[in-house]
Amino acid sequence: MIISSTDTTSLRSPILIMAERAALIRAQGRDVIDLTLGEPDFNAPPHVLEAAHAALEGxxxxxxxxxxxxxxxxxxxxxxxxxxxxxxxxxxxxxxxxxxxxxxxxxxxxxxxxxxxxxxxxxxxxxxxxxxxxxxxxxxxxxxxxxxxxxxxxxxxxxxxxxxxxxxxxxxxxxxxxxxxxxxxxxxxxxxxxxxxxxxxxxxxxxxxxxxxxxxxxxxxxxxxxxxxxxxxxxxxxxxxxxxxxxxxxxxxxxxxxxxxxxxxxxxxxxxxxxxxxxxxxxxxGPQTLVKERNAIYRQRRDAALNVFEACEAIDVACPEGAFYLLPRIRTIKDDQAFALTLLEVGVATVPGSAFGMPGHLRLSFALDESVLIEGCERLVQKIKASA
Ligand SMILES: Cc1ncc(COP(=O)(O)O)c(C=O)c1O
CATH class of the missing domain: 3.40.640.10 (Type I PLP-dependent aspartate aminotransferase-like (Major domain))
Known part of the structure; x- marks a missing residue:
C-alpha cells in the first residue's frame, strides 16, 4: 500500500502525540502529570529478570x-x-x-x-x-x-x-x-x-x-x-x-x-x-502472586481517582472492571481535543476521547503513583469547574 505524506501524519498514535507534548513541557522545566500512557509503572517480576540474565549466558x-x-x-x-x-x-x-x-x-x-x-x-x-x-x-x-x-x-x-x-x-x-x-x-x-x-x-x-x-x-x-x-x-x-x-x-x-x-x-x-x-x-x-498484588494496587488507585471525580457534577464516569484506564465523560466541554490541550496548560496530560471514537470524553491512565494520580485528577476537576 502506498501512503501519502498526509496519511503518514494521520497514522501517528494520538496517545504518543499527547505523551510527547507532555514530555516537551516537562523538558521546559514545567510541571506536568502524565496520565496518557497505557503502561504499568512496575517492572517485570524478579524471577523473569533472573531467567533473562541466565539466558544471556548461552x-x-x-x-x-x-x-x-x-x-x-x-x-x-x-x-x-x-x-x-x-x-x-x-x-x-x-x-x-x-x-x-x-x-x-x-x-x-x-x-x-x-x-x-x-x-x-x-x-x-x-x-x-x-x-x-x-x-x-x-x-x-x-x-x-x-x-x-x-x-x-x-x-x-x-x-x-x-x-x-x-x-x-x-x-x-x-x-x-x-x-x-x-x-x-x-x-x-x-x-x-x-x-x-x-x-x-x-x-x-x-x-x-x-x-x-x-x-x-x-x-x-x-x-x-x-x-x-x-x-x-x-x-x-x-x-x-x-x-x-x-x-x-x-x-x-x-x-x-x-x-x-x-x-x-x-x-x-x-x-x-x-x-x-x-x-x-x-x-x-513462575509464581503469580505479584499479579494479584498489583491488581490490588491498581484497584486502590482507580477508587481514589473515582473518589475525586465524585465531587464534580460535570463528570459522568463508569467504574472500570479491568485494565487501568478511566474514561470520564465531561458534560461541559464541546471539543475534547481542544480541552485536552488546555489541560496541558494546568499541568495534566490526558488523551482526548476522540482518539478512541468517544468525543466529549478523556482517557486517563491510573498506572501511576496514587498521590500523583489524585493530584492530576484534582487539576482536571478544577479546570472543568473553572471552564464552566
Ligand atoms: C487493547 C490493546 N490491545 C493490544 C495492545 C498491544 O499490546 P502489546 O504490548 O502486547 O503489543 C494494547 C496496548 O496498549 C492494547 O491496549
Whole structure:
C-alpha cells in the first residue's frame, strides 16, 4: 500500500502525540502529570529478570517464527487454566506483542474494500491497522449507560448493512473503557454471529488478567465453543507482567489462520526476540502472586481517582472492571481535543476521547503513583469547574 505524506501524519498514535507534548513541557522545566500512557509503572517480576540474565549466558539464536516450543506450551497451558480452552501446538502464534499478532492477522486476511466491525470506544490502533491493509473500519457506538459493551442488536444492525464484513473486534477488559462482557452478553453476540458464518472474531484479551472482580473471566470462545474455529484470541505479557518493552504477545485460533499469521511473521521480522521469549516462559510458568498484588494496587488507585471525580457534577464516569484506564465523560466541554490541550496548560496530560471514537470524553491512565494520580485528577476537576 502506498501512503501519502498526509496519511503518514494521520497514522501517528494520538496517545504518543499527547505523551510527547507532555514530555516537551516537562523538558521546559514545567510541571506536568502524565496520565496518557497505557503502561504499568512496575517492572517485570524478579524471577523473569533472573531467567533473562541466565539466558544471556548461552547463545541466543534465531527461534522458529511461531516461537520457542516451551513458550507455545506455556501459552497453551495458560489458555487451559484461565479460559478452559484447548489449543494444539499448530494453533499458537507468537509475535512482537499482541499488536503484531493483530496486525499480522489483518495483513493475512484483509483486502481492499473489506470491513471490520469496531465497537467504540476502541483501542486507537485498530482503525489505523485496518486502513493500512486497505480495509474499512465500521465503528459501532456503545454507551456509558450500556457499560460500553457491544450489544447483539447493534452488531446485527452493523452486519446487515456491511458489504464485505471480515472481522468483528471484541476487547475486554476494554481499552479505554475497562468494561467486561457477561456470559449472557457474549451468548447473545454468538447468536448473531451464527447467522454470519464468514465473519471472524478478534478477541483481544490483553487485559484479561488485570481485573477487579472475582468472577470467572468470560471470553467468546469459552461461551460459544462452536465458534472457536472463527475466533482469534490475542494476549501477551505486556500488561499483566509489566513487560511492555519485551515485546511478546500471542494469538490462539484456527490452524489455517495461525499458519497465515506465522507466514506474515516469518517474512517480516522472523520472530520476536529469543531472549524475550525465554523471559515470557518464566513469566507464565513462575509464581503469580505479584499479579494479584498489583491488581490490588491498581484497584486502590482507580477508587481514589473515582473518589475525586465524585465531587464534580460535570463528570459522568463508569467504574472500570479491568485494565487501568478511566474514561470520564465531561458534560461541559464541546471539543475534547481542544480541552485536552488546555489541560496541558494546568499541568495534566490526558488523551482526548476522540482518539478512541468517544468525543466529549478523556482517557486517563491510573498506572501511576496514587498521590500523583489524585493530584492530576484534582487539576482536571478544577479546570472543568473553572471552564464552566
Ligand atoms: C487493547 C490493546 N490491545 C493490544 C495492545 C498491544 O499490546 P502489546 O504490548 O502486547 O503489543 C494494547 C496496548 O496498549 C492494547 O491496549
Amino acid at each position: 547463545r541466543l539464536t534465531y527461534s522458529p517464527s511461531n516461537g520457542i516450543e516451551p513458550l507455545r506450551y506455556a501459552i497453551r497451558m495458560r489458555m487451559k487454566a484461565i479460559r478452559n480452552l484447548d489449543y494444539s501446538d499448530d494453533q499458537v502464534a507468537v509475535g512482537c506483542g499482541a499488536k503484531q499478532i493483530i496486525y499480522n492477522a489483518f495483513q493475512a486476511t484483509l483486502k481492499q474494500g473489506d470491513e471490520v466491525i469496531v465497537p467504540a470506544p476502541y483501542w486507537a490502533s485498530y482503525p489505523t491497522m485496518i486502513k493500512m491493509c486497505g480495509a474499512r473500519p465500521l465503528m459501532v457506538p456503545t454507551t456509558l449507560e450500556a457499560g460500553y459493551c457491544l450489544t447483539a442488536e447493534a452488531l446485527d444492525a452493523a452486519l446487515r448493512v456491511a458489504r464485505s464484513p471480515k472481522w468483528v473486534i471484541l476487547n475486554a477488559p476494554g481499552n479505554p473503557s475497562g468494561s467486561l462482557y457477561s456470559s449472557q452478553q457474549l451468548s447473545d453476540i454468538a447468536e448473531v454471529l451464527r447467522r454470519y458464518p464468514g465473519v471472524m472474531v478478534l478477541s483481544d484479551d490483553i487485559y484479561s488478567e488485570i481485573r477487579y472482580t472475582d468472577d470467572v473471566y468470560q471470553t467468546l470462545a469459552a461461551v460459544a465453543p462452536d465458534l472457536t474455529h472463527r475466533i482469534l484470541i490475542v494476549d501477551g505479557v505486556s500488561k499483566v507482567y509489566a513487560m511492555t518493552g519485551w515485546r511478546v504477545g500471542w494469538g490462539c485460533g484456527p490452524t489455517p489462520l495461525i499458519t497465515a499469521i506465522n507466514s506474515v511473521q516469518s517474512q517480516s521480522c522472523t520472530q520476536t526476540s529469543t531472549l524475550s521469549q525465554v523471559a515470557a516462559v518464566a513469566a507464565l510458568t
